[in-house]
Amino acid sequence: MTHNPDLTSSVIFGLGWLYLLLALMNIWWTARIMKNDPHRDKEAAGWGAYSGLLLMAALAHLTGSSSPQHFYIRMPNFVKEFIDLGAAPVPYFTLTMVLFVGVILLRKWFVKETVGWVLLNMSVLFLTLSMTDYDFRQIVGKPDNVPIVSMLFIVGFFTWLAFKRAVDNDERRAAGRPLFEQEKNDKILVWPDLVYSELICMVVVTVILVAWALLLPAPLEEPASSAQTPNPSKAPWYFLGLQEMLVYFDPWMAGVVLPSMILVGLMAIPYIDFNKLGNGYYTFNERKFAILTFMFGFLPLWVGMIILGTFLRGPNWNFFGIYEPWDAHKLEVLNNVNLSEYFWIYWLQSRIPTAPAGADEFTKIVFILQREWLGLLLCLFYLAVVPFLLAATIFRSFAVKMGFIRFIVFSNLLLFMASLPIKMVLRWSFSLKYIVGIPEWFFNI
Amino acid sequence: MASVGEYIRGSQIWKSIFRHPAPIDRRNRIVVMLTNFFLHLHPVSIKQQGIALSYTWCMGGITFFLFLAETVTGVLLMFYYRPTLEHAFNDILALRDVTTLGVMREMHRWGAHAMVITVWLHMYRVFLTGSYKPPREFNWVVGVLLLVLTLLLSFTGYLLPWDQLAIWAITVGSNMARATPFLGHEGPGFQLLNIGGFDLITNASDARFILLGGRFVGEMTLNRFYILHCVAIPLVVALLIAIHFWRIRKDGGISQPL
Numbered sequence: 001m002t003h004n005p006d007l008t009s010s011v012i013f014g015l016g017w018l019y020l021l022l023a024l025m026n027i028w029w030t031a032r033i034m035k036n037d038p039h040r041d042k043e044a045a046g047w048g049a050y051s052g053l054l055l056m057a058a059l060a061h062l063t064g065s066s067s068p069q070h071f072y073i074r075m076p077n078f079v080k081e082f083i084d085l086g087a088a089p090v091p092y093f094t095l096t097m098v099l100f101v102g103v104i105l106l107r108k109w110f111v112k113e114t115v116g117w118v119l120l121n122m123s124v125l126f127l128t129l130s131m132t133d134y135d136f137r138q139i140v141g142k143p144d145n146v147p148i149v150s151m152l153f154i155v156g157f158f159t160w161l162a163f164k165r166a167v168d169n170d171e172r173r174a175a176g177r178p179l180f181e182q183e184k185n186d187k188i189l190v191w192p193d194l195v196y197s198e199l200i201c202m203v204v205v206t207v208i209l210v211a212w213a214l215l216l217p218a219p220l221e222e223p224a225s226s227a228q229t230p231n232p233s234k235a236p237w238y239f240l241g242l243q244e245m246l247v248y249f250d251p252w253m254a255g256v257v258l259p260s261m262i263l264v265g266l267m268a269i270p271y272i273d274f275n276k277l278g279n280g281y282y283t284f285n286e287r288k289f290a291i292l293t294f295m296f297g298f299l300p301l302w303v304g305m306i307i308l309g310t311f312l313r314g315p316n317w318n319f320f321g322i323y324e325p326w327d328a329h330k331l332e333v334l335n336n337v338n339l340s341e342y343f344w345i346y347w348l349q350s351r352i353p354t355a356p357a358g359a360d361e362f363t364k365i366v367f368i369l370q371r372e373w374l375g376l377l378l379c380l381f382y383l384a385v386v387p388f389l390l391a392a393t394i395f396r397s398f399a400v401k402m403g404f405i406r407f408i409v410f411s412n413l414l415l416f417m418a419s420l421p422i423k424m425v426l427r428w429s430f431s432l433k434y435i436v437g438i439p440e441w442f443f444n445i
Numbered sequence: 446m447a448s449v450g451e452y453i454r455g456s457q458i459w460k461s462i463f464r465h466p467a468p469i470d471r472r473n474r475i476v477v478m479l480t481n482f483f484l485h486l487h488p489v490s491i492k493q494q495g496i497a498l499s500y501t502w503c504m505g506g507i508t509f510f511l512f513l514a515e516t517v518t519g520v521l522l523m524f525y526y527r528p529t530l531e532h533a534f535n536d537i538l539a540l541r542d543v544t545t546l547g548v549m550r551e552m553h554r555w556g557a558h559a560m561v562i563t564v565w566l567h568m569y570r571v572f573l574t575g576s577y578k579p580p581r582e583f584n585w586v587v588g589v590l591l592l593v594l595t596l597l598l599s600f601t602g603y604l605l606p607w608d609q610l611a612i613w614a615i616t617v618g619s620n621m622a623r624a625t626p627f628l629g630h631e632g633p634g635f636q637l638l639n640i641g642g643f644d645l646i647t648n649a650s651d652a653r654f655i656l657l658g659g660r661f662v663g664e665m666t667l668n669r670f671y672i673l674h675c676v677a678i679p680l681v682v683a684l685l686i687a688i689h690f691w692r693i694r695k696d697g698g699i700s701q702p703l
Contacts, residue, residue: 144610147558158502158566162573165499181500181701187490191474194487194496201503202510209514209559213551220541223534224612226661235618236603238561238596243617252632255621266589269572270582278575280701282500287575294572298565442624443633 004134007068011131016061018128022121023054029117043114074132075323084321089247090428092308092319096300103163104292107284111164123153133323139311143219148237148310155303159295165282173285181281231315231328240309241302247317248423250434250444258416262297265413269294272410274401297417336433339375368438375436379445382419387411486690488698495698500574504567505699508595509686511560515598518553519675521546526605528671530664533607557599564595576700584692587685594682601674604667612662615670619662622653629653 030047033040057073064071103110110116127149130136140149169179222228235243245254269290277286284291312319314326344352355367369376390411391399399407426432436445453459454467468477478489494500525544526536540547568588571577577585604615627634628651635646648660658665693699 144558147555147562151562154562154566155569158569161499161502162570166573181494185492185494188493188496189471189474189490190487191468191477191484194491195484197496197498197503198506201506205507205510206514209511209552209556210548212555213548216551216555217541218551218554219610220537220606221609224607224609226612226663228609230609230613233613233617236600236614237558238599239618242621251621251624252626252629256625256629256632263589263593266568266592267586270577270579270585273578276578279578280574280576282574291573298569438633441633441636442631 005068006134007071007074007132009065009068011137012061012065012068012071015128015131016058016065018124018131019054019058019061022124022128023051023058026051026054026121073129075129080133080323084324087312087321087324088319089308089424092312093300093304093424096304100296100300103159104295107163108167111160111167116160116164119156120153123156130322135325136322138326139322143216144237145310146216148306151303152307155299159299162282163284166284169281169283170285173283179281232313232317234309234313237306237310240313241305244305244309244313245420248420248427250442252442253445258420261413261416265417268409268413272402272406272413274406293414293417301417301420336427336431338434338437339378339432340371340437342430342432343374344371364440368440372436372438375434375445379436382415383412386415486694488694492698492701495700501699502566502570504563504570508560508563508567511556511563512682512686514556515553515560516679518549518556521549522553523675528605528667530607530667533605533667537606537608553602557602560595561599564592568592571700574700578702581692581696581700584689584696587689587692591682591685591689594678594685598674598678598682601670601678604662604670605674607667615666616662619653619656622656623648623651625652 026047030044030051033044033047060073127140131140139145165180169181172179234240242254242259245258248254249258273290275287275290277283278290311322314320314324315328315330316332318330318332320326320330340352344350353367353370355364359367387408391407395407395411398410402410423432423435426435434444436443438444464480465476466473468474475489478484478487522540525540527533537550540550571585571588600615600618604611623629624632626632627638628646629635630644630646630648630651630653632651635651636644638645648654654660656666656669657663658669
């Protein structure tokens, strides 16, 4: 592989603007603390010193870009090696789940303004320092990937905002005070209040769009050629979560059945959520199950898997660390085993039932069913019996309030959603390929 | 200056267009909402929380505005772009390098990406404020349909530059259709659809073939995606947006129980 320099003059100069932005943000933050809480002067002094450091870093970048090889402000190699060392799907999903559960459990701490500001600073600094790495720049700097990076920050911000409002309302409820949304909720005229907000919003969006369009050229690669398949071939970025599911499911599940279930499930939400509370205000405590389920689907599964598919999947859909070069010859051992092979070969120590050569169609079907009976039974059990087990145990009150049909629909949608993490864990822990593997009928689960 | 403004607003032409005096007093601020075609989407008055930015995030409105921006830039692009194998790529190249206001293409592409994100955030907000609860259940369903159509709009538009990025993204994306149960020639159950041992579902008749207009991404695909992208899907989206907005009004505003 050819060696590319991590830093070039133009990169250093460009990063200078990012540091300048960060410095200005923190000067504003310092001023805000000094204005709002004069007694937090020590904290303000800390932020002021930090802003000064950032300003110096910005100056160093903007003026000292002439000798890139002697430039010291860069991501330390031991950090890069440490992060790439853990680069595999299991640590990635573990980390996203820890983050998700952590935010939920520590939400009262997470929604503090200072905590949010520190997290924002840390993530921008991490991004800025990482940009000093050549391979990181290759993948994050791709024009079509820029929206995904900004989406990360935007989704993070709005999750923070929603939790802030929810925690506030839950505390108000506990203290018997009116909800935030019920205070100051008089009727006001649409002209001028709403109409002007809309106008300002349109102007702001237009300015952002024009600036974005002028600064960042839209991607245009080589002319289309059906003879040259790029490696990796990726779907548009918003479908990369679905493409990532192909690792765990066959196309008919990952590309057709599960996406359809996502859409049906989304449309069914208003009809299966019987909880009357939480209509028209932010809350967490009053709708724990609904919010946890939706957020689990949106954050770690949907957004998390788009991040994974975009930034961490390279040639041959292999997993690559964020600082790792995309080596098309990287080998990953794939020796996944079907449940039927586990059953017949490992456990029964016998041969897999196979129809004798020249058998008629009916005999073939019987042999296939015999081979896969355990997996078929498990799937049937999962979709037909587990709902009743759930109704009798943890979802007893749900089942009573929902009625039979609604509960069956709800539990099946939930089980389809759960099938993805279940299949992931099975793959990671037992190298399980298919629970039901009937390639003869393209029927693999 | 003030008198010039007053003269214009008092003129017969102005009055014939706007049908009401300037909205500077309470009465006319109400009248303007009722008599102006564009403003009558709104109610006359609204709960204060219903327009608080930290509550609504304004994502639905931004999505709609981006849809309008996509329509305008899209129409302008259609003047320059020809959806044929011969011209498609070169026309995009010309938009980048030669055409005045070729930056329309950048605006169109980044606007499309932004629209996908704002739709998600709009749904996120609607979910977290429980705004899909009665009486707004059906409008949530309309919203999910709009989400699907937004993704399809973006997906069909992805092919049009006809570069490597475009055809391979669409190839990967549409390969899924091959595995549709019963209707894809590599999907489970397609063998059941046969008459006297003759398969009805082949690689020249399955779901993917219908989507692409061929066995692989080619000229007919470009044509199909162009029509879907520029005519068919936007028409459906416009209809659904109209229903979506109308239902917001009829269901009593963006959220809170009636």
